[in-house]
Amino acid sequence: MPRTDLLPIGHLAERTGLSVSAIRFYEARGLVSALRNRGGQRRFLRSDIRRLSFIRIAQQLGLSIEEIQAELAALPQGRTPTQADWTRISRSIRATLDRRIAMLERMRDRLDGCIGCGCLSLPKCALYNPQDRVHARGPGPRLIIDDEVQPL
Amino acid sequence: MPRTDLLPIGHLAERTGLSVSAIRFYEARGLVSALRNRGGQRRFLRSDIRRLSFIRIAQQLGLSIEEIQAELAALPQGRTPTQADWTRISRSIRATLDRRIAMLERMRDRLDGCIGCGCLSLPKCALYNPQDRVHARGPGPRLIIDDEVQPL
DNA sequence: ACTGAACCTCAAGCCAGGTTGAGGGATTGG
DNA sequence: CCAATCCCTCAACCTGGCTTGAGGTTCAGT
Numbered sequence: 001m002p003r004t005d006l007l008p009i010g011h012l013a014e015r016t017g018l019s020v021s022a023i024r025f026y027e028a029r030g031l032v033s034a035l036r037n038r039g040g041q042r043r044f045l046r047s048d049i050r051r052l053s054f055i056r057i058a059q060q061l062g063l064s065i066e067e068i069q070a071e072l073a074a075l076p077q078g079r080t081p082t083q084a085d086w087t088r089i090s091r092s093i094r095a096t097l098d099r100r101i102a103m104l105e106r107m108r109d110r111l112d113g114c115i116g117c118g119c120l121s122l123p124k125c126a127l128y129n130p131q132d133r134v135h136a137r138g139p140g141p142r143l144i145i146d147d148e149v150q151p152l
Numbered sequence: 153m154p155r156t157d158l159l160p161i162g163h164l165a166e167r168t169g170l171s172v173s174a175i176r177f178y179e180a181r182g183l184v185s186a187l188r189n190r191g192g193q194r195r196f197l198r199s200d201i202r203r204l205s206f207i208r209i210a211q212q213l214g215l216s217i218e219e220i221q222a223e224l225a226a227l228p229q230g231r232t233p234t235q236a237d238w239t240r241i242s243r244s245i246r247a248t249l250d251r252r253i254a255m256l257e258r259m260r261d262r263l264d265g266c267i268g269c270g271c272l273s274l275p276k277c278a279l280y281n282p283q284d285r286v287h288a289r290g291p292g293p294r295l296i297i298d299d300e301v302q303p304l
Numbered sequence: 305a306c307t308g309a310a311c312c313t314c315a316a317g318c319c320a321g322g323t324t325g326a327g328g329g330a331t332t333g334g
Numbered sequence: 335c336c337a338a339t340c341c342c343t344c345a346a347c348c349t350g351g352c353t354t355g356a357g358g359t360t361c362a363g364t
Contacts, residue, residue, distance in 0.1 A: 008331095010340065020341085025322055039330045041341055057266075061259055065321070090267040097260045101253060107213055108249045114209075115242040160361090162310060172311090173353055181351095191360045193311055217351070 006035065006043035016052040023052065031055055031069055047080045054086065058093060062100070158187065158195035168204040175204065181217055183207055183224060199232040206238065210245060214252070 013020045026032050027042070032051055034042035051072070058068045071089050075081045165172045178184050179194070184203055186194035203224070210220045223241050227233045 021323060061263065087267050090263060094260060094263055097256060101256050104249060104253050108246060111242060111246055115239050177352060
């Protein structure tokens, strides 16, 4: 068995569909870590394929780097994650997704109310309710998809 | 009746909950237009309150500036929009919202499949289906919420 | 007439999530 | 052993959606 079965970054990129620069970026952000060979080049574990694939999927599902990092923090230190580990973490993401969907549905229903009332400019409009307003989290595009919103 | 019932930018900001700088930004982006008084200061029509409120709401619902502009383009030129105009455009937004919700639900279901199969790294995983992959539209945060995705 | 608040323009900055490019060093197959 | 790839770092740039600041003008009330 090849014990030192380490992958250079290009291979990893090919296997995961990520760009090399993106993988380096994720490493800099602490989402994945790499060993170095004597020449100073990155060498990844095979299990990092899965880790990076997870990152990619979570990205596509709309999670931010920070959120993904938080999820990954739940993985065991020291040993290669098992399928059960990945299943657990995937469920957690599913829950996040569910919350976002629910949130969008609430918004939609609220909009429906406003279509009828035409009150776009009035404070009494449900869409204006400060209690339910999305917190602007810093600059950049504000995703409405934010979990920290009152359940109405 | 006050015919020249024009509002300075600060008033508009107060009435809409937007910041003055945001309103100027929207003007630069063509989402709203302003008259100027002899001193060169912006003067807005009362109907712009509604227009900007709409922008704000659409923003909160997750639409980009560009999408909002496209919606606003459907408003009549030359006359002040009626409630019916706003209702029509709000319905259009509702449809967009519906598509996004449906899209997230598809994603979620796909993730469910993957939770079981644990195939995070395999091309056969539904989340990897290139046909259904979100188009990365330029740099910047990629919103998963993209309408241009196959209906599966 | 004056003062203070509100307004103006333009440039620069910020965050996310990367990409691109310059200027090298490492690896690998023939 | 040598060229073709691949890899390295670091800095600069990009979009989106604004905010902040500098430096100056206008407006409104007294």
